[in-house]
Amino acid sequence: AQSVTQPDIHITVSEGASLELRCNYSYGATPYLFWYVQSPGQGLQLLLKYFSGDTLVQGIKGFEAEFKRSQSSFNLRKPSVHWSDAAEYFCAGNNSGGSNYKLTFGKGTLLTVNP
Amino acid sequence: GAGVSQTPSNKVTEKGKYVELRCDPISGHTALYWYRQSLGQGPEFLIYFQGTGAADDSGLPNDRFFAVRPEGSVSTLKIQRTERGDSAVYLCASSLMAGVETQYFGPGTRLLVL
Numbered sequence: 001a002q003s004v005t006q007p008d009i010h011i012t013v014s015e016g017a018s019l020e021l022r023c024n025y026s027y028g029a030t031p032y033l034f035w036y037v038q039s040p041g042q043g044l045q046l047l048l049k050y051f052s053g054d055t056l057v058q059g060i061k062g063f064e065a066e067f068k069r070s071q072s073s074f075n076l077r078k079p080s081v082h083w084s085d086a087a088e089y090f091c092a093g094n095n096s097g098g099s100n101y102k103l104t105f106g107k108g109t110l111l112t113v114n115p
Numbered sequence: 116g117a118g119v120s121q122t123p124s125n126k127v128t129e130k131g132k133y134v135e136l137r138c139d140p141i142s143g144h145t146a147l148y149w150y151r152q153s154l155g156q157g158p159e160f161l162i163y164f165q166g167t168g169a170a171d172d173s174g175l176p177n178d179r180f181f182a183v184r185p186e187g188s189v190s191t192l193k194i195q196r197t198e199r200g201d202s203a204v205y206l207c208a209s210s211l212m213a214g215v216e217t218q219y220f221g222p223g224t225r226l227l228v229l
Contacts (some may be wrong), residue, residue, distance in 0.1 A: 004157075032215060033213065043119065043220035044158070044206070051215060090157050101213040102171065105157030 002027050004093045005108035013081050014114045021076040021109050023091030031093040032100065033074040035065055038108075039087045047089075050074060051096075061085070086113040118219035123226065127227045134215050135226045138190040142210030147190050148218060149182055150206040158206050164190060165213055197228045206216055
């Protein structure tokens with residue numbers, strides 16, 4: 001079955017430190033992959049997405065993600081975290097073929113930023 | 116421009132009652148989706164509309180759940196005979212078309228069934 005796994009439930013980093021949030025996927029073919037951020041009381045906001053081509057994807061708010069087919073991973077990175085980045089982050093995927101509208105989400109990683 | 120809006124933002128109801136949750140998609144978006152997010156989980160797909168028709172309702176958990184989009188814009192998710200296990204945040208999203216188009220999410224409706 002198709003799945004997206006986020007191994008880390010909760011991560012704490014200091015402001016200014018680098019960040020990497022892990023995401024692994026299991027799909028028959030290369031899926032489309034997404035990272036969303038959810039702040040309290042807010043809807044999910046798309047940070048970036050990967051469909052094909054360049055495996056290093058740039059997103060909003062200084063985030064980037066790298067697609068690694070050999071590791072079935074799509075990890076999210078940011079070189080220097082700001083306090084406003086504290087939120088819950090969701091990795092999601094969908095089929096690149098049929099039913100490609102149906103997003104499958106990981107369980108999320110809660111990011112805490114210490115001053 | 117205006118994003119996806121959902122009303123109410125919070126809904127408390129008693130077990131066995133009927134509830135309706137409303138979603139106003141971004142103007143011009145033909146595709147609309149409902150997801151359910153339980154505590155500590157990621158959102159789970161419920162149903163997808165292309166225009167007025169439900170193109171895929173495979174995620175609806177049982178026949179107590181039903182959704183409509185009569186004019187191809189606003190959608191209503193209807194839950195009959197609510198159960199405590201229905202308590203969750205119900206998220207609506209819309210996109211210009213289905214498929215690779217970005218899905219834009221609303222803030223959700225938090226449903227609590229007592």
